[in-house]
Amino acid sequence: QVQLVESGGGLVQAGGSLRLSCVASGRTFIRSTMAWFRQAPGKEREFVSAIRGSGGNTYYADSVKGRFTMSRDNAKYSVYLQLSSLKPEDTAVYYCAADPRTELSVPLYNAWGQGTQVTVSS
Numbered sequence: 001q002v003q004l005v006e007s008g009g010g011l012v013q014a015g016g017s018l019r020l021s022c023v024a025s026g027r028t029f030i031r032s033t034m035a036w037f038r039q040a041p042g043k044e045r046e047f048v049s050a051i052r053g054s055g056g057n058t059y060y061a062d063s064v065k066g067r068f069t070m071s072r073d074n075a076k077y078s079v080y081l082q083l084s085s086l087k088p089e090d091t092a093v094y095y096c097a098a099d100p101r102t103e104l105s106v107p108l109y110n111a112w113g114q115g116t117q118v119t120v121s122s
Helices: none
Strands: 004-009 010-013 018-024 034-037 046-053 058-060 067-074 078-083 090-100 109-112 116-121
Touching: 018 034, 018 090, 018 116, 034 067, 034 078, 046 067, 046 078, 058 067, 058 109
Parallel strands: 010 116
Antiparallel strands: 004 018, 018 078, 034 046, 034 090, 046 058, 067 078, 090 109, 090 116
């Protein structure tokens, strides 16, 4: 079972940037498709981005395309999410996830981190 630990959240002004990190345990990480989701208070968990283990293809929600960049470093068992041009509506708890059970954008994954809070002030 993969275990995930996120870090890097915080409070930032609109237009600012943050870099989220997620460190995974488990020797299968290299083959794992990884994703970031977010959940704002009172809202459902929504897909943000995903990256394949093989080939490293990335996918983004329309709401973050061009502002967020997901990457991975297999040697460090880590994935990252660079958040730029942040907006107040990006405020949410951001979760790292591993190994989707179905479509990438559906929050059904085999492993989840505990989440890291991102707050964007206007």
